[in-house]
Amino acid sequence: MPKVQLDEIQRRLIREIADLHDIPVGAYNFRANSKLAGRNTTANIDITSKEDKSGIDIHVKAGTKNESVHIPVVISDTGINETVYNDFYIGENADVLIVAGCGIDNCGSQNSEHDGVHRFFLEKGAKVRYVEKHYGSGEGTGKRILNPVTECYLEEGAVMEMEMEQIKGVDSTERSTIAKLKKDARLVVKERLMTHGQQKALSIYRVDLDEEGATADVVSRSVARDTSYQKFDARITGNAPCSGHTECDSIIMDEGRILAVPSLEANDVDAALVHEAAIGKIAGEQLVKLMTLGLTEAEAEEQIINGFLR
């Protein structure tokens, strides 16, 4: 197994996307500039490279508890364009934390692009908390592009909690997430997005609640600054007695643009589905309140946004 070999830029990226200051305990797979930079497996979690294409298979044994898998990806060379396929097989009643994320530092003139295709197969009663952060930096003219595709298949009673965050530096992103839920399975998505400059971010969710008792809660909070553009398009389909909720709450600033398209489809009379969407600028009274506590207008704005995206 290779030891983890990362340079300073790569270490900084890892800190941004995974809050990791050191090599994590548990299973991990570090990918840097399209190459494996380090891997660790445990008695319960196995990671193997795919043979037919780029990517890994992660197998978590049934009943595994309190273990984590870190699979950060960093790109610090310019002009890299890769698609990676990662499949997660989570055994019955396992309960694990999976931290993914991609950091791109592009100082060159060519675009760097990482498209991660993640598929999650959760067996009966399995529980996953999935945290994914995207981050971009670098002064080059080359664009930093991330197009993640996430597919989740939840068996009876499985629970998937997803936290997705993209706050800085990614020029273009098209995120597509699909989920199919069986009896009593639950999906919770918390998305946090901020775009600035001329960035463009599309976020698409398709959630099917296929069996009785399935529930989904898809909540996005976003801020669009400068001339950036965002599209949030979430559809929950209820095919059985189930409950689903989707919410998009956005702050718009400068000349930013946001299109929110929450939609619901009920194919069962006992499907209870709700959607909410709100777009607006920062309320003037919020700024005034913080200014009466001694902040300047710019500081007040920063506090309000930081809180909103928490």
Next chain:
Amino acid sequence: MLELRNLSYEVDDESGSKEIIRDLNLVIEDKKFVVITGPNGGGKSTLARLIAGVAKPTSGQIILDGEDITEKSITERAKMGIGFAFQQPVRFKGIRVIDLLRIAAGKQLSISQACNYLSEVGLCARDYIEREVNASLSGGELKRIEIATIMARKNKLAVFDEPEAGIDLWSFQNLIRIFEKMRDENKDSSIVIISHQERILNIADEIVVIADGRITDRGPADKVLPKLLGTDAAVDACARLQ
């Protein structure tokens, strides 16, 4: 010491301009507990907003400790020691009670320091410190948090705009106790409260009555209050429920 000199404030409405504050002169001495009352629409809240810098006067001057602050921004006035509690506390998505108290204190308050401010306003700190200052809090809770942020600032002059507005009777009784305590323990700052409440008027060092944008009466509570009883400038707690 705060001094308002020939202060006027006009707004434009359908029939032209309307004077809300008319050539008003007032001095708030240091260490005084002053309650401003008067009929609704008389200009009390506008006066509070002019002092905090949220509204700009059409003419006149505002002087704090000898310095003309008329042109100073809200932020500059806050930094000079003017605190302002809103009549309708503002809600924030994601900003927690601890965050608001830290912003107010202007430093990295420890959890126990922050909890002290909440205890002062009768909130069990442990239950509130991590909560978001959003619509999940009741009017009374928000009001007390608002007051705690003013306490955390250590102001020279604190202005409270109708602290009793929008809260239930039970919270109101507690609120009175907070102000009584604030009055008894006040050593350095001046406190100005806009209120119609007889019990708050009762504990004032001085009462100022404002009607139609002008001061119509002022003086110690025992002189002014008897003249107000029975008018809507001094109501008892139950009158709020009618």
